[in-house]
Amino acid sequence: MTDEEYGALRASAALWAGTSVLITNEQGKVLVQKVGYRPFRLLPGGAVDKGETAAQAASRELKEELDATATIRRGLAVDWVSADAVQAPEEMCFPGEILHVFDGGVWSEDQIAAIRLPADEIQAVEFVEPADLPALMSPGDARRALSALRARIDGAGVVLLEDGVPLSPSVLDRVGVLRTGRARHHFPFHPRPVPDGLTVRQSWAWAFAPDGRVLVLLEPDTGAACLPGGTPEPEGDGDPEATLVRETREEAAAELTGAVYLGYLSDPDEPCARVRYAAALERIGAPPVDPATGRTHIRVLATPEQAVELFDWGPAAADQLMAVHRARALLRIPRAAHRPITELVGPRTW
Helix, strand or coil, X not given: CCHHHHHHHHHHCCCEEEEEEEEEECCCCEEEEEECCCCCCECCEEECCCCCCHHHHHHHHHHHHHCCCCCCCCXXXXXXXXXXXXXXXXXXXXXXXXXXXXXXXXXXXXXXXXCCCCCCCEEEEEEECHHHHHHHCCHHHHHHHHHHHHHHHXXXXXXXXXXXXXXXXXXXXXXXXXXXCCCECCCCEECCCCCCXXXXXXXXXXXXXXXXXXXXXXXXXXXXXXXXXXXXXXXXXXXXXXXXXXHHHHHHCEEEEEEEEEEEEEECCEEEEEEEEEEEEEEECCCCCCCCCCCCCEEEEECHHHHHHCCECHHHHHHHHHHHHHHHHHCCCCCCCCCCCEECCCCEEC
């Protein structure tokens, strides 16, 4: 082939190039934009202009759409968007698109307050629960945004997508984490004993593996996350520590040792305490069927920081996390390095 023929062949297979930026607030909600030209919400972003890199385009779009100055350095996902997946008008001749998703980070209240919208195009911005994205965005955009958010939490690097679906799904993708709403528990955390007369309704454990990661249970049918533990029962004398040992064994076939009391959460709407402990994982068996629900939880190891991102605990989550790391130090367990979340599929002893 001549250079001219080769160039014409490649041009005939050319795709568009686009960019978007995933931004969350400190509660883990995702920034989306309401625009006048589409019925769906969008992430900040747009087309990559001639001569630009995708990262440069992302920075430019943030400036144009939010009046925010940022240097984009971290990618989350690259999506191959097929022509068939987009219901574009025929006259547009949409050939397909390579769309990059970049990490815009976690924005503080000051950064959010500094947003200034252009006079046209962007009508409003809002932060929404990840589980609400499919109802607000086009199906492909929602899949892409959730895949990118899971990739950010997982920390395995840039994921490759086809029409928003990962080519190599992580355990978070396979279970569908964040596809259902996170339970909203914005309860104050108190690093002290439960006051006399206050009923303990829940006892959960931050169960540490020797590498500093903790055991998290994922519901197989909803993707919802929880820590091991449960409700004290009368036959157990209402002992919260005995509860978390029993429930962790029943839910996860995991044995705990060296429990350290962290404190309790108080519910403003109900006079009760939800106590929290830290403990060391000693061993874990084959995945059991939870006698309370009849389901088998997906068991994963995540850093405490990754675990917090799977919940909606509000500002008090930071206070609980501090107590968790103090207890981790008492247990002589190192702080976990950030690494991909991994599934525990079989018996293991530490």
